[in-house]
Amino acid sequence: MTIRNALLAAGSIVALSALAGSALASGSVQTTANASVTVVSPTTLTKTQDMAFGTVTRPSSGSNTVQLAAADGTVTIASGGTGDAALVSSPTSAAKFNLVTVAAITYTTTQSLTFAQAGLTNISATTPVASTGTLGTVPANGTQQLSFGGQFDISSTTTAQPYTGTLTVTVNYN
Numbered sequence: 001m002t003i004r005n006a007l008l009a010a011g012s013i014v015a016l017s018a019l020a021g022s023a024l025a026s027g028s029v030q031t032t033a034n035a036s037v038t039v040v041s042p043t044t045l046t047k048t049q050d051m052a053f054g055t056v057t058r059p060s061s062g063s064n065t066v067q068l069a070a071a072d073g074t075v076t077i078a079s080g081g082t083g084d085a086a087l088v089s090s091p092t093s094a095a096k097f098n099l100v101t102v103a104a105i106t107y108t109t110t111q112s113l114t115f116a117q118a119g120l121t122n123i124s125a126t127t128p129v130a131s132t133g134t135l136g137t138v139p140a141n142g143t144q145q146l147s148f149g150g151q152f153d154i155s156s157t158t159t160a161q162p163y164t165g166t167l168t169v170t171v172n173y174n
Contacts, residue, residue, distance in 0.1 A: 047095070052073075055087070059154065063085075067150075097128075101142060103138055104138060108171075116164050126149040128146040
């Protein structure tokens with residue numbers, strides 16, 4: 001190889017290096033990605049029916065447990081009590097709520113029943129009953145009706161008066 005050829009080769013390498021360096025040193029590239037979002041309505045829980053235990057005659061002695069069935073709203077005096085409490089024919093109903101949300105979402109509930117007046121004891125709300133589908137999973141139409149019952153103890157010393165209260169329901173969804 002002659003010096004002339006060596007110089008030409010070296011010059012070519014330097015020129016190509018400069019071109020490659022400038023091509024990588026500045027500039028920009030661009031591409032895109034698709035984006036999507038699904039917007040759904042917020043989850044709602046709406047009361048559609050109040051809870052009503054009806055009218056109960058307190059026992060003349062001892063105590064009884066009064067139970068309101070979540071499934072059908074019937075009121076009964078539980079067996080095993082020591083009193084003679086009785087039901088008076090009157091309208092009764094389980095509390096009902098509509099849960100509206102995304103289909104197939106899973107959830108749990110917490111519920112508490114309280115009365116403003118003192119006198120009833122061992123007050124509690126029942127686990128809800130779902131009118132359709134499986135409790136804890138919203139059906140395909142996105143709506144599930146939940147019915148709640150409850151119970152309390154009544155004794156011969158319970159004050160004879162109207163009792164008013166509140167059923168508080170919380171739905172925790174995933």
